[in-house]
Amino acid sequence: MTSALETAENPESLKRIVIEPLTRVEGHGKVTLLQGKNRNIRQARLHITEFRGFEKFIQGRPYWELPVLVQRLCGICPVSHHLAAAKATDMIVGATELTPTAEKIRRLMHYGQTLQSHALHFFHLCSPDLLFGFDDEVRHRNIVGVIEDSPEIATQGVMMRKYGQEIIRVTSGKRVHGTGAIPGGINKGLSREEVDYLRKDIAQNLSWAQTAVELVKKVFYEELDYHMDFARIDTSMMSMVNDDGSFELYHGGLRARDSLGKEIFDHIDYTNYTEYLRESVKDWSYMKFPFIKARGEEEGWYRVGPLARVNNCDFFSTPLAEAQRQEFKSLGDGLPVQSTMAYHWARLIETLHCAEAIAELLEDPDLMGKDLRTKGELQSVGTGVIEAPRGTLFHHYEIDGDGIVSKASLIVSTTNNNQAMNESIRKVANQYLDGKRLSEALLNQVEVAIRAYDPCLSCATHAIGKMPMELNLVDAGGQLVDRLEKRTTGQIDRTI
Numbered sequence: 459m460t461s462a463l464e465t466a467e468n469p470e471s472l473k474r475i476v477i478e479p480l481t482r483v484e485g486h487g488k489v490t491l492l493q494g495k496n497r498n499i500r501q502a503r504l505h506i507t508e509f510r511g512f513e514k515f516i517q518g519r520p521y522w523e524l525p526v527l528v529q530r531l532c533g534i535c536p537v538s539h540h541l542a543a544a545k546a547t548d549m550i551v552g553a554t555e556l557t558p559t560a561e562k563i564r565r566l567m568h569y570g571q572t573l574q575s576h577a578l579h580f581f582h583l584c585s586p587d588l589l590f591g592f593d594d595e596v597r598h599r600n601i602v603g604v605i606e607d608s609p610e611i612a613t614q615g616v617m618m619r620k621y622g623q624e625i626i627r628v629t630s631g632k633r634v635h636g637t638g639a640i641p642g643g644i645n646k647g648l649s650r651e652e653v654d655y656l657r658k659d660i661a662q663n664l665s666w667a668q669t670a671v672e673l674v675k676k677v678f679y680e681e682l683d684y685h686m687d688f689a690r691i692d693t694s695m696m697s698m699v700n701d702d703g704s705f706e707l708y709h710g711g712l713r714a715r716d717s718l719g720k721e722i723f724d725h726i727d728y729t730n731y732t733e734y735l736r737e738s739v740k741d742w743s744y745m746k747f748p749f750i751k752a753r754g755e756e757e758g759w760y761r762v763g764p765l766a767r768v769n770n771c772d773f774f775s776t777p778l779a780e781a782q783r784q785e786f787k788s789l790g791d792g793l794p795v796q797s798t799m800a801y802h803w804a805r806l807i808e809t810l811h812c813a814e815a816i817a818e819l820l821e822d823p824d825l826m827g828k829d830l831r832t833k834g835e836l837q838s839v840g841t842g843v844i845e846a847p848r849g850t851l852f853h854h855y856e857i858d859g860d861g862i863v864s865k866a867s868l869i870v871s872t873t874n875n876n877q878a879m880n881e882s883i884r885k886v887a888n889q890y891l892d893g894k895r896l897s898e899a900l901l902n903q904v905e906v907a908i909r910a911y912d913p914c915l916s917c918a919t920h921a922i923g924k925m926p927m928e929l930n931l932v933d934a935g936g937q938l939v940d941r942l943e944k945r946t947t948g949q950i951d952r953t954i
Contacts, residue, residue, distance in 0.1 A: 546854065
């Protein structure tokens, strides 16, 4: 799908507007707009400007290190990478089925991770825009402003995140970068004291989750037409679902539907994902551009994450979240809800589901079991897929005869949303910026569109492509001594 904004002729004659850094997102990125003589927007692009290279530097490491190693990709969603890698290494050690204790503790860890991540995103990063408006003063449009004006909302966000992090700590040993999941299972069960400790606050967090959903609905309904249209794009959506079609975050089959809700593929084994998905690269971003193979590069891009998951699932297994899903789906009049701003609403329905699922799991005696690990015959390939807070996350590894990683491939949640984020930016640029004198408040609307996806930009920077690079050598006195620039063609020039 090619936008007219991509056909900017003679870019050197256009005015370049740069939004850098993007604020209230995880990681570093920028947006560039090219504006013509009549202030018309000719091009709008999201650039990922940092490079991590995890796919390369985990090569040569033993496979059993991966669940701990790869979570260093991120300090916000490390559990997602931890569990995706653990699921991939489960395959490598031949653990075709985990023990009930191992699977349920992993699920509890994942629910805690999703709850704390969604709380962080909504209350800390996005609520200032939703509560105060996109054109509110910069000094006030942040978490400090929320604390000043609505301290109870800010406190709720802090406490929900704290509870989710406590679940992570209890199940993995640390709030960030724990070690709970290992190839074939987990390294410890829970004690009665630990379970009782988590049970103590679950009722309050469940109540807060219900309040949060009602809050986002109130904001949405106050300007329903605007929120349904802002940055809206009609897209295919992909997510995991359970065998019965219900909402699933930890393990299931892949489902993709087009913009009209028609099936593209359903319940496919995620270990065969390369038969259905492909990736392309562009010379202006370190983030790859995935697409559904059957639909081709131009038409095959899609969205993942809360909006896709709530649209794609047939029902939630928990009653409160299911009631909210039904109201949410009514907005689409039988079609998928395509509003980009509806990501916030869907995200909080998921938060409510996680709170309900945590409450159920904390009553399960299997959490205190002693049978923690299983294994079988060693395999050379392992694939782990999980629904991270931001969307479907793929980890694929191949090892040699000594158990050393020879190949690694990751498709991170935000990468799956890459093209969609660019399309949403273009929609905002066309609708709200074209022909106008640009101001901070107007440019913030571009950031609002990006923030709706809850991107983790540092997680998503893996492509070794043609993006230009600049290397500056500065002496101890701060003087520039040398500069090398790598062009998009691969040519390297000394420019000083």
